[in-house]
Amino acid sequence: MALIVQKYGGTSVGSIEKIQNVAKKVIEEHKKGNRMVVVLSAMSGETNKLIELAHQMTADPDTRELDVLMATGEQVSIALFSMAVKSMGYDACSLLGFQVGIRTDQIYGKARIQDIRTERVFQELEKNRIVSIAGFQGLDEEGNITTLGRGGSDTTAVAMAAALKADVCEIYTDVTGVFTTDPNICPRARKMDYISYEEMLEMASLGAKVLEIRSVEFAKKFNVPIHVRSTFSNERGTMVVSETKDMEKITVSGIAFNKNEARITISKVPDKPGIAAAIFNPLVKAGIVVDMIVQNTSEEGLTDLTFTVAKADFYKSMKFLSDVAKGIGAEKVLGDENIAKVSIIGVGMRTHAGVAQKMFTTLAKENINIMMISTSEIKISCVIEEKYTELAVRVLHEAFGLENGTQI
Amino acid sequence: MALIVQKYGGTSVGSIEKIQNVAKKVIEEHKKGNRMVVVLSAMSGETNKLIELAHQMTADPDTRELDVLMATGEQVSIALFSMAVKSMGYDACSLLGFQVGIRTDQIYGKARIQDIRTERVFQELEKNRIVSIAGFQGLDEEGNITTLGRGGSDTTAVAMAAALKADVCEIYTDVTGVFTTDPNICPRARKMDYISYEEMLEMASLGAKVLEIRSVEFAKKFNVPIHVRSTFSNERGTMVVSETKDMEKITVSGIAFNKNEARITISKVPDKPGIAAAIFNPLVKAGIVVDMIVQNTSEEGLTDLTFTVAKADFYKSMKFLSDVAKGIGAEKVLGDENIAKVSIIGVGMRTHAGVAQKMFTTLAKENINIMMISTSEIKISCVIEEKYTELAVRVLHEAFGLENGTQI
Numbered sequence: 074m075a076l077i078v079q080k081y082g083g084t085s086v087g088s089i090e091k092i093q094n095v096a097k098k099v100i101e102e103h104k105k106g107n108r109m110v111v112v113l114s115a116m117s118g119e120t121n122k123l124i125e126l127a128h129q130m131t132a133d134p135d136t137r138e139l140d141v142l143m144a145t146g147e148q149v150s151i152a153l154f155s156m157a158v159k160s161m162g163y164d165a166c167s168l169l170g171f172q173v174g175i176r177t178d179q180i181y182g183k184a185r186i187q188d189i190r191t192e193r194v195f196q197e198l199e200k201n202r203i204v205s206i207a208g209f210q211g212l213d214e215e216g217n218i219t220t221l222g223r224g225g226s227d228t229t230a231v232a233m234a235a236a237l238k239a240d241v242c243e244i245y246t247d248v249t250g251v252f253t254t255d256p257n258i259c260p261r262a263r264k265m266d267y268i269s270y271e272e273m274l275e276m277a278s279l280g281a282k283v284l285e286i287r288s289v290e291f292a293k294k295f296n297v298p299i300h301v302r303s304t305f306s307n308e309r310g311t312m313v314v315s316e317t318k319d320m321e322k323i324t325v326s327g328i329a330f331n332k333n334e335a336r337i338t339i340s341k342v343p344d345k346p347g348i349a350a351a352i353f354n355p356l357v358k359a360g361i362v363v364d365m366i367v368q369n370t371s372e373e374g375l376t377d378l379t380f381t382v383a384k385a386d387f388y389k390s391m392k393f394l395s396d397v398a399k400g401i402g403a404e405k406v407l408g409d410e411n412i413a414k415v416s417i418i419g420v421g422m423r424t425h426a427g428v429a430q431k432m433f434t435t436l437a438k439e440n441i442n443i444m445m446i447s448t449s450e451i452k453i454s455c456v457i458e459e460k461y462t463e464l465a466v467r468v469l470h471e472a473f474g475l476e477n478g479t480q481i
Numbered sequence: 482m483a484l485i486v487q488k489y490g491g492t493s494v495g496s497i498e499k500i501q502n503v504a505k506k507v508i509e510e511h512k513k514g515n516r517m518v519v520v521l522s523a524m525s526g527e528t529n530k531l532i533e534l535a536h537q538m539t540a541d542p543d544t545r546e547l548d549v550l551m552a553t554g555e556q557v558s559i560a561l562f563s564m565a566v567k568s569m570g571y572d573a574c575s576l577l578g579f580q581v582g583i584r585t586d587q588i589y590g591k592a593r594i595q596d597i598r599t600e601r602v603f604q605e606l607e608k609n610r611i612v613s614i615a616g617f618q619g620l621d622e623e624g625n626i627t628t629l630g631r632g633g634s635d636t637t638a639v640a641m642a643a644a645l646k647a648d649v650c651e652i653y654t655d656v657t658g659v660f661t662t663d664p665n666i667c668p669r670a671r672k673m674d675y676i677s678y679e680e681m682l683e684m685a686s687l688g689a690k691v692l693e694i695r696s697v698e699f700a701k702k703f704n705v706p707i708h709v710r711s712t713f714s715n716e717r718g719t720m721v722v723s724e725t726k727d728m729e730k731i732t733v734s735g736i737a738f739n740k741n742e743a744r745i746t747i748s749k750v751p752d753k754p755g756i757a758a759a760i761f762n763p764l765v766k767a768g769i770v771v772d773m774i775v776q777n778t779s780e781e782g783l784t785d786l787t788f789t790v791a792k793a794d795f796y797k798s799m800k801f802l803s804d805v806a807k808g809i810g811a812e813k814v815l816g817d818e819n820i821a822k823v824s825i826i827g828v829g830m831r832t833h834a835g836v837a838q839k840m841f842t843t844l845a846k847e848n849i850n851i852m853m854i855s856t857s858e859i860k861i862s863c864v865i866e867e868k869y870t871e872l873a874v875r876v877l878h879e880a881f882g883l884e885n886g887t888q889i
Contacts, residue, residue: 130497
């Protein structure tokens with residue numbers, strides 16, 4: 074008899090019929106003797122509807138009250154789910170963040186879970202009930218409602234699994250697992266049986282949005298095995314687990330890409346201390362996140378500074394920086410929105426040489442110019458022209474033999 | 482500086498613009514130096530929408546989960562209201578039932594308030610915030626969400642006013658106050674300046690649905706003055722208060738009517754002990770409420786028993802009773818849906834004679850036949866043919882001089 078935490082996203086509970094299907098799936102597991110805890114998101118579309126309502130009220134809604142508003146979406150889902158289970162003849166109980174005791178910090182809209190109580194959940198499980206829990210929400214120490222940000226239900230599920238010491242945390246979504254890359258642009262992409270937390274973090278942060286990144290951090294920290302799988306099939310999905318020795322045999326596990334960044338170059342910057350700070354401070358203050366940064370070799374006391382920001386922040390950044398450039402005596406600010414970042418990821422890189430060389434050669438063979446490079450222990454990212462994204466992903470997928478990968 | 486509890490119903494908060502208008506009204510009072518606590522209902526239509534969702538899931542939704550679902554309506558209202566207040570430059574804080582500490586019993590869907598904590602509300606008021614509270618909802622001792630039933634937000638407001646020892650509880654609605662009778666059928670109906678709790682209870686239970694009956698009971702118990710007034714005008718409304726000496730000067734304060742009952746007669750019932758119990762037990766078990774009961778004089782050991790039930794329960798009742806009648810040897814069961822109950826109400830009746838006589842004479846003059854009569858200390862009700870309802874109300878209104886009533 075296992076204790077299983079399952080999480081179903083908005084598309085999985087997007088209608089009365091879909092909620093009934095989820096109830097049936099959960100009851101199947103319950104009938105096998107498993108204790109079931111189910112974390113649900115708001116029905117698809119509901120969260121956006123609530124945000125729209127708030128924005129009809131005011132352009133800049135109060136963040137505390139926005140969380141009060143947003144938290145209703147998941148409340149509706151768990152109530153309907155429990156009704157469904159009960160109407161099918163099984164006992165059920167829905168619990169909100171405050172009823173479980175999901176304690177967070179006070180950063181409305183992006184709160185972090187600090188502590189979870191388990192008494193009430195175990196009480197309900199002991200009564201042989203199927204317990205459903207509202208994802209995405211918690212309570213700060215003053216008793217205010219907080220929400221965890223987009224994708225927060227994944228974090229709720231993993232944190233619940235950690236607190237309850239569940240045997241597994243199953244994340245149900247609309248894909249069958251984590252793929253070596255996006256099957257829509259690379260038909261030979263292969264579903265992985267296993268992936269390490271570290272690799273998953275790189276995949277998630279680079280645009281393969283299967284799991285919310287904070288939920289993976291949580292799972293890594295508390296060593297919670299995650300099973301990513303489809304609501305709409307019984308196929309085995311992908312296990313996200315701690316790194317094992319076997320995983321290192323595979324050099325590259327997956328290929329991620331991100332078309333949502335833009336590149337900015339400030340040219341002929343006087344190369345003296347404090348210049349980088351002068352450039353980036355105004356961006357940080359405006360809440361603009363800078364991703365890759367490359368500074369070219371200095372020439373005659375002048376240097377070029379290149380970095381990437383989210384496309385959504387591009388125009389705002391260009392506006393800030395044209396003032397900054399004047400202030401520090403730089404020549405000009407150049408921007409390019411037509412770029413993409415392609416990354417190869419794998420824990421095996423740590424122990425295998427020549428991986429970067431192989432990536433650069435593969436791209437060069439296709440005449441794809443590399444504009445920027447950044448590397449980490451288990452990842453190499455290249456910025457290229459956006460139009461080459463799909464081609465780059467496909468040739469790299471083939472070069473590293475991902476379609477035949479004998480996953481552990 | 483007063484502490485004022487205001488309650489706004491669903492039609493008053495039925496859209497973004499209406500919520501903004503309510504925010505402006507509340508801010509006006511706040512600017513005068515008053516401490517404001519605002520109880521809100523769900524936006525009009527929302528509660529029905531949620532019920533419909535539940536019934537799409539199952540014909541007989543679990544009551545605990547239905548309350549979890551229903552409670553979201555008021556949560557949306559208070560969040561949007563607080564956003565509105567803040568966007569207008571004033572500080573605000575919304576509180577849900579669990580955050581205030583509104584403790585109820587565990588009768589889902591019809592819970593009764595048992596205790597209210599005031600610490601959090603006073604904390605927020607001390608920070609000079611406009612406090613909004615979700616009406617209709619509470620928490621049982623196990624921490625489950627409960628709701629108080631239709632019109633429950635009135636009860637929340639009065640109970641909050643009692644707990645906070647507020648100076649007044651203002652109930653904002655879509656009429657300008659409590660009228661001597663329904664102005665739609667009697668154009669000479671007059672808005673009352675004052676009405677006693679007792680009279681209001683009779684008016685409410687008889688179909689003049691301005692205030693939820695339990696809120697009036699609560700107000701009476703804790704002596705909370707209620708001011709019933711319109712959201713859409715600044716006109717003074719009606720004060721619902723403890724009975725005063727002056728009130729007794731007026732014999733009849735108001736005239737209520739109810740077209741939602743049906744009459745059932747069981748004829749030639751053997752007149753022996755236990756018969757009434759045999760007749761009413763099956764109705765009670767089916768949750769059918771019997772209102773007026775009249776038993777005619779027995780003749781040769783046989784009696785006729787007549788009573789009224791809600792029209793919605795009429796067919797069910799007739800079905801039950803045809804079986805019962807056979808069982809006890811009664812002759813037959815007769816039903817009549819085309820009836821109405823017309824009542825005159827006034828605390829002055831206690832000290833004035835001849836009131837009933839005047840009522841009967843007035844109806845007789847118009848050839849309106851009285852089918853049933855029931856009386857209490859401050860009320861006389863007559864069942865008549867439904868088609869005469871409006872006529873009866875108008876002639877009684879005139880006979881008792883209600884249009885000129887010099888209200889205290």
